[in-house]
Amino acid sequence: xxxxxxxxxxxxxxxxxxxxxxxxxxxxxxxxxxxxxxxxxxxxxxxxxxxxxxxxxxxxxxxxxxxxxxxxxxxxxxxxxxxxxxxxxxxxxxxxxxxxxxxxxxxxxxxxxxxxxxxxxxxxxxxxxxxxxxxxxxxxxxxxxxxxxxxxxxxxxxxxxxxxxxxxxxxxxxxxxxxxxxxxxxxxxxxxxxxxxxxxxxxxxxxxxxxxxxxxxxxxxxxxxxxxxxxxxxxxxxxxxxxxxxxxxxxxxxxxxxxxxxxxxxxxxxxxxxxxxxxxxxxxxxxxxxxxxxxxxxxxxxxxxxxxxxxxxxxxxxxxxxxxxxx
Amino acid sequence: xxxxxxxxxxxxxxxxxxxxxxxxxxxxxxxxxxxxxxxxxxxxxxxxxxxxxxxxxxxxxxxxxxxxxxxxxxxxxxxxxxxxxxxxxxxxxxxxxxxxxxxxxxxxxxxxxxxxxxxxxxxxxxxxxxxxxxxxxxxxxxxxxxxxxxxxxxxxxxxxxxxxxxxxxxxxxxxxxxxxxxxxxxxxxxxxxxxxxxxxxxxxxxxxxxxxxxxxxxxxxxxxxxxxxxxxxxxxxxxxxxxxxxxxxxxxxxxxxxxxxxxx
Numbered sequence: 016x017x018x019x020x021x022x023x024x025x026x027x028x029x030x031x032x033x034x035x036x037x038x039x040x041x042x043x044x045x046x047x048x049x050x051x052x053x054x055x056x057x058x059x060x061x062x063x064x065x066x067x068x069x070x071x072x073x074x075x076x077x078x079x080x081x082x083x084x085x086x087x088x089x090x091x092x093x094x095x096x097x098x099x100x101x102x103x104x105x106x107x108x109x110x111x112x113x114x115x116x117x118x119x120x121x122x123x124x125x126x127x128x129x130x131x132x133x134x135x136x137x138x139x140x141x142x143x144x145x146x147x148x149x150x151x152x153x154x155x156x157x158x159x160x161x162x163x164x165x166x167x168x169x170x171x172x173x174x175x176x177x178x179x180x181x182x183x184x185x186x187x188x189x190x191x192x193x194x195x196x197x198x199x200x201x202x203x204x205x206x207x208x209x210x211x212x213x214x215x216x217x218x219x220x221x222x223x224x225x226x227x228x229x230x231x232x233x234x235x236x237x238x239x240x241x242x243x244x245x246x247x248x249x250x251x252x253x254x255x256x257x258x259x260x261x262x263x264x265x266x267x268x269x270x271x272x273x274x275x276x277x278x279x280x281x282x283x284x285x286x287x288x289x290x291x292x293x294x295x296x297x298x299x300x301x302x303x304x305x306x307x308x309x310x311x312x313x314x315x316x317x318x319x320x321x322x323x324x325x326x327x328x329x330x331x332x333x334x335x336x337x338x339x340x341x342x
Numbered sequence: 343x344x345x346x347x348x349x350x351x352x353x354x355x356x357x358x359x360x361x362x363x364x365x366x367x368x369x370x371x372x373x374x375x376x377x378x379x380x381x382x383x384x385x386x387x388x389x390x391x392x393x394x395x396x397x398x399x400x401x402x403x404x405x406x407x408x409x410x411x412x413x414x415x416x417x418x419x420x421x422x423x424x425x426x427x428x429x430x431x432x433x434x435x436x437x438x439x440x441x442x443x444x445x446x447x448x449x450x451x452x453x454x455x456x457x458x459x460x461x462x463x464x465x466x467x468x469x470x471x472x473x474x475x476x477x478x479x480x481x482x483x484x485x486x487x488x489x490x491x492x493x494x495x496x497x498x499x500x501x502x503x504x505x506x507x508x509x510x511x512x513x514x515x516x517x518x519x520x521x522x523x524x525x526x527x528x529x530x531x532x533x534x535x536x537x538x539x540x541x542x543x544x545x546x547x548x549x550x551x552x553x554x555x556x557x558x559x560x561x562x563x564x565x566x567x568x569x570x571x572x573x574x575x576x577x578x579x580x581x582x583x584x585x586x587x588x589x590x591x592x593x594x595x596x597x598x599x600x601x602x603x604x605x606x
Contacts, residue, residue, distance in 0.1 A: 193465055193481070194474035200451060200462050207449045210411060211466030211524070212437030225474070 030176055034169040043168040044240075049280045050172075050179040051236040056260040056272030057186050058229025063258065064267030065190065066222045067202030068117075069125050072132025074253035076112060076227055078139055080105040080234030081244040085152035086145055094158035101235050102228070108135075109227025113220050120205075132254055139246040151245030154238055165239070175236055182229055187269055189225060198222050263304050265311025274312050362425045364389040364558040365410070365528050370419030372402075372409055372582075379405045381582045383419070387528075390555040394573035395562045398602065402582040403562045404446060407530050410560075411443050412436050423528065438467060440527035444517040446536060446562070450505055456516055457501040460488040463520035491523035495549055511542030518549060529553070531561040535568050543568050570594070578602065 034043045055077060062068045083101035088094070116127040139146045146152065157165040165171045189195050200208045201215045209215050238244045247253075260279050265271025282300070287293035308315025367385040371378070379402045387393045395403050408414040410421055412433030420429045423439055431439070451459050461478065464487050465471045479485065492498040495515040500508070505516065514534060521529055534550065535543050547568055553559065563569035570576075576593040578586040580602045586593050593599050 191477045192474045193478045
């Protein structure tokens with residue numbers, strides 16, 4: 016337990032030190048991006064990893080919160096109202112999304128979420144009076160919580176880090192709770208869960224709402240990070256990318272989506288500066304992950320390090336008696 | 343028990359009502375397309391009774407269980423649990439009304455520990471199942487109950503073992519532990535001896551004998567040798583119909599039983 020606490024404290028300190036270690040604004044911004052996409056991936060992982068429901072429409076929910084903030088600010092409202100209203104709108108749309116897609120599971124669920132995501136993308140593209148169509152909506156200023164300006168890359172990183180840590184803590188609590196256990200049960204044996212007295216549909220709906228909350232939070236951070244939102248953010252591509260973060264890092268693990276978000280964002284932004292065919296690189300990395308660590312990077316690394324540890328200690332005990340015989 | 347907490351459905355149904363029938367199935371029909379799986383099935387099981395349902399493969403025994411537990415909806419007929427008509431009651435609510443079942447094909451949480459399997463059974467009837475804010479492992483009362491449920495079937499010493507690493511016989515006992523953990527009034531056992539070795543059969547048999555008489559048991563079983571002397575009354579199903587029903591001796595002696603089931 017104490018080891019764990021020390022590890023958590025060291026990690027938080029390391030994350031706090033990031034903007035001091037890498038002073039270049041560009042890289043601090045990349046770090047902010049990783050954190051906000053990690054929140055998105057955490058939200059998607061609640062469904063994909065713990066509920067066993069693969070959504071290909073989450074970028075739609077992500078975009079709804081972004082557009083809500085941008086539109087409300089454009090209409091002259093303050094940041095506090097825009098953020099709270101965006102969360103509320105995000106949750107209402109999530110509820111509709113969930114009510115429609117939870118009529119199915121498996122492939123049908125994927126197809127319904129895909130279709131709903133495309134509808135939201137179409138709305139962003141065509142509902143020009145609200146979304147300004149392809150031109151998108153600009154956001155002039157970032158909020159000033161407690162009078163602290165978030166204009167600088169470093170302060171925006173700090174704010175994103177705080178939200179990220181709260182999101183990770185909330186997810187950790189959720190996963191270890193009775194509700195989280197029930198959710199995993201509905202993933203593994205829905206029929207049994209029903210016979211045991213659980214309301215399988217309602218449990219899935221609750222998980223969807225939590226997923227939508229995290230996704231909306233990420234969407235709000237995203238629109239403030241870019242100070243701009245356009246229909247691109249709602250594309251199927253964006254949903255697929257988030258899904259890749261979850262799967263490559265390790266679906267159904269707490270930190271897998273965070274690692275996956277880091278991988279995808281770094282490939283997209285950093286590696287693409289050096290390698291023109293970075294999409295090919297990303298594809299090759301995913302193939303390698305699927306071949307060597309089909310369970311994802313985090314659980315895969317744990318498995319490999321454990322077997323390496325075992326091999327090492329076996330080698331030691333095998334050598335020891337030989338060494339003892341020599342003298 | 344968790345079931346008696348306020349806010350849960352039907353706590354106390356059947357209390358002090360020893361006179362009423364525990365489970366009454368009347369004129370139950372179910373077809374899958376053109377195939378009639380249950381035809382006009384009638385069944386009356388008294389409180390505390392041990393009822394054995396036998397019949398060849400495809401006789402509609404498991405379908406009858408699925409109708410009783412609500413996993414399938416009957417085409418017509420009624421199901422009454424301690425004077426309460428549950429024909430249209432959702433399957434999950436029947437667990438809250440005191441009905442528990444085991445599955446012929448093991449239906450457990452393979453990735454979890456034995457303890458987690460038992461915990462999920464208890465949690466299903468507890469309002470705690472909706473709580474997303476507390477740690478499940480810290481729910482002392484629930485965990486103690488889960489350990490007690492496992493002790494009852496002799497598995498508490500391996501409570502932390504992953505279910506995937508247990509033997510088939512142990513999995514069967516986990517199935518039974520989960521059903522018993524829910525403290526049911528009516529327990530439906532679907533072939534509890536299927537696939538077990540002779541030793542494992544003896545263990546499971548002892549387990550079933552030890553269940554107190556305030557639990558009514560309806561059991562499907564192929565293995566007549568092991569199951570026969572557990573039963574008070576026997577119902578013989580054939581092609582979805584009740585062919586013979588009576589005491590153990592009556593059914594065994596009936597020529598139709600020999601014709602249908604014993605293959606003479």
